[in-house]
Amino acid sequence: MTLSRRGLLAGTGAILAAGAVGAPASAHPARTTALPATKRFTMSATTNEFFRHKPLWGPTVMQSMAFDTPNNRIFTAQLRSGTEANSGTLTLSRLDFSGTVLGHMYLTGFGHGVSIGAQGVGSTSYLWTETDVDTANGRGRQICRFPWQNGATLTKDSASLTKWKPVANGSVFTPAVDQRYGRLGVRHSLSDGMHINVYSLAAAQAGDYSNVLASFKQPALTPGIDFQGWALYGSYCYFWEGEAYPGEPDETKANSKLWCYDINQGKIVDSFLTLAGKSLTYREAEGMAVYGATDATARLYFGFASGVTGDRRANFFYRNDLV
Template identity: 75%
Template sequence: MDNLSRRGLLTGAGAVVAAGTLGVPAATARTLSLPTSKRFVMGGAGGEIFRSKPLQDVTVMQSFAFDTPNNRLFTGQVRAGSSANSGNLTLTQLSIDTGAILGHMYLTGFGHAVSIGAEAVGSTTYIWTETDVDTANGRGRQITRFPWRNGTTLTSTSVTKWKPVANGTVFTPAVDQRYGRLGVRYALSDGMHINVYSLAAARAGDFSTVLASFKQPALTSGVAFQGWALYGSYVYLWEGNAYPGSPNQDDVTSKLWCYDINAGQLVDSFRTLAGWSLTYREAEGMAVYGSTDATARLYFGFASGVAGDRRANLFYRNELT
């Protein structure tokens, strides 16, 4: 989204942490744990999938998600011509190989699409998003799940909705397909929190068993939060501001973070220069693709281009430790 101040409510205030710093800050409040998995190395090997691809609308890409079994890629953005707080979204299906547009859906009254998820059920993709927009801030007050139907429009009143945390607000989901879990990020009075649930239970509307829960630690002060992903026993966080003008490496604020759920702390971070020469270059969206360690990739996205012609760009890390 062009207006960064509207992303500010999702950005934790706290100390600036240098790239590569481990174990910062002190362990945060958490409960329960998950079976230990490998984690992506934030400054490790990787590459890019595509640059400067148009979406169905010309607004900034906010998020994306992969349906790994069906080899599908979906993006989320505020619908062109809608106000930032309307909750009206556009989802675009892109070719994973070329970034070509394959289809789209419109969502009315849903939210901002800071994070979306994709779940394969046979050959059908189910999309997880926020819904029931709060027009005071443009964010969803609940989450939902619905099948992808190219060319259709859904309204918030036409879908099943859940509020996993009774006193939570600003909900966004992330699907961990490999480990069969759903992450839910939400706001409480003391900041942002993340819960982890069984994906099978969540799809049935059962959020009674929390597999893991923690308060998100503060990231970099003054830098916008731009996306997150759940994979195994780790959560990945993504932040970055758009360039104020012409691209310059010194302007890059985009940073990848890794949070160890079981240890209750940040364990890795890296300020990335990927795509630093892109015009505008605003960090947007994060998701995991892959069904094994050998095929797993942690993708992070950027919006680029000029106002009225924004483009999508995807890069990744595939080194695990």
């Protein structure tokens, strides 16, 4: 991550920013336990490599990833090369499963791209991102949904964009789509830190955020290590952290860590310090997403940026053991 997320995106000390009034928004309720219990990914399971050192549409660091499972499409987000970091200008790439770029979009005035979501509706891929950038911190003040349009440039006011502010007093919004269970997670900042609300995906895309299925404050992760992504799958939430390091030859120097949070129990139930991709040059943890329509096909992906300045690359690894 080219901008430090310490303080801004950690579990405490997050910045509040003013945002525009959106569609029906929820107040922040107490944590609920309304999600049916599901299996979870094992953080210490065997690491599988998906692809390594692939170029995206542009030479900057990948920030996040998302899968349109029904259509077997991958999408990534990164800050657009040659733009101001806090302008919220993003590049989206569409990739196939070999890591080859098949298309791109530009998003102007959106945010930092810490997390994006993808949703397949028939043959169309809809993307969920932050939008309405606060140029004071480069983060979005709302979330939005729009269809993939290869080669298009969208602004925060484009007609194809639908946007909402799900939590009236929240800021620093990022979405995560749980396609398997039909849910949308919304990570956001409140005065006491980062929180996550879970909604029905169908209700959310219709603009109804009045029914919060679950709500919790993000637990404390590793102090001083940058937050790099999150994902939602069933009754669990996953977090990804780490900082750029020129290879991690042993556990005493490792800082890239996977976390699993049980939403119903309200606590971290698993974590693992990974050495995946330890030979990569630069090796910065970036992006997390889930692929799969069943437990048998489900994979928890986590990414790294690699390469040198001006030629950054994307790397995908995954876990697929559930308990």
